[in-house]
Amino acid sequence: MNRFVRTARFKESCVISCILVQAVGSLITLSDGGRRVSRDESSFCHGLTFSGRAVKRGEKLRLRVERCGGDWHGALRLGFAHVSPEQTPLPPLAIPDLTRSPLYAAVIVPEHICRPGSEIEFMLKKNGSLRIRSSDGRTHTEQTTLNPEWPVWAMIDVYGQTTAVTMLGSEMKRWIFTSRSCPALTHIRHTEDKETQETPKLLSFLALDHDAPDCAECVVCYSDVANCSLSCGHKCVCTPCAMRVHMTFGTCPLCRITDLGARNVCVC
Known part of the structure; x- marks a missing residue:
């Protein structure tokens, strides 16, 4: 079969499993097959969540802010962790409770881009920096202590005014096409990043x-x-x-x- 014919077919297929949430804080409720994450509004914290699989190198994750509430200050925190969710403690806050360790990194998402309906993209770049991109195209990048060659799991802290988000999927640039994640499953499957097993x-x-x-x-x-x-x-x-x-x-x-x-x- 011609190489470009195969490529065209692959372009239409789902080659990245959907990012679903696995480990959750004490005030978090999951719905929509693990895609929607909601925090009890009785507190501004205890909203830590982690992806159910390792994130691939160069993979861009997207989420939508569904709800904001309460009189709390601050909003969503997004980041990545080298330690798998099964081995990660779930303290009240990502920052500073986890980010004291060089194996965790997170950025504070400004409140003005965390309104209901806002879509946010975040990724770990090849140079180890963490980048977020808002719906209006504005980006913010911070350098981290993470090693992009090591496995990483997505870390989402539903903090402060942000009380509910939905994972929209992810995409990753390939050689001549873009891979996008499959629709959400109704269960969370523990998967390993094949690249991390073979490198x-x-x-x-x-x-x-x-x-x-x-x-x-x-x-x-x-x-x-x-x-x-x-x-x-x-x-x-x-x-x-x-x-x-x-x-x-x-x-x-x-x-x-x-x-x-x-x-x-x-x-x-």
Whole structure:
């Protein structure tokens, strides 16, 4: 089949799974299959939410502000996290509770672009900066401590005057076309970013063994092949779990050695 015919067909298909919300704060209610996020107006905080899958590199996420209420000051906060939602604590606020750590980053969205009906796009750029774009085309960019080569999850803090938002989907520029996310599902499926599983140089502390036998299961998730050798010598985890263990605990899950530096590791 001609390459350009295949490309044209791919252009019409949904190649990015929809961004749905997974971990939520204590005052958050989900609806519309995990796309709509609402916060109880009794408080201005406890509105933290995270995406149910890792965000792809260069993927632009879009949401719409559905409701504002209360006499609170401030509005939506948007950002990204290197730590997966399952391992992330849910404090009252994204800023400063989580952003004290270099593994989290968020920006304050101005109140005047968070009115009901406003659509906002946000993404992590290749240089590690976080950019938001409002409905009227205005953009705001802030540099972060995040590494764009590492897996990231979207972080949405339904804060202050903002009490409800709806995820509209996402898009990502390809070679000669743009990929857009599929319509929302009625359930949240945990998916891994295929790119993060296959990239051999995301973190310098691990080495990939592409010839690992099928029976060598990851000792953390027990589902993927253990294809990463830590600097202590143990080949016991898959790539996604290796990054999570490194960022969260910093120790080998078997021997608990804390020095997981790159001195004794060569990337295969």
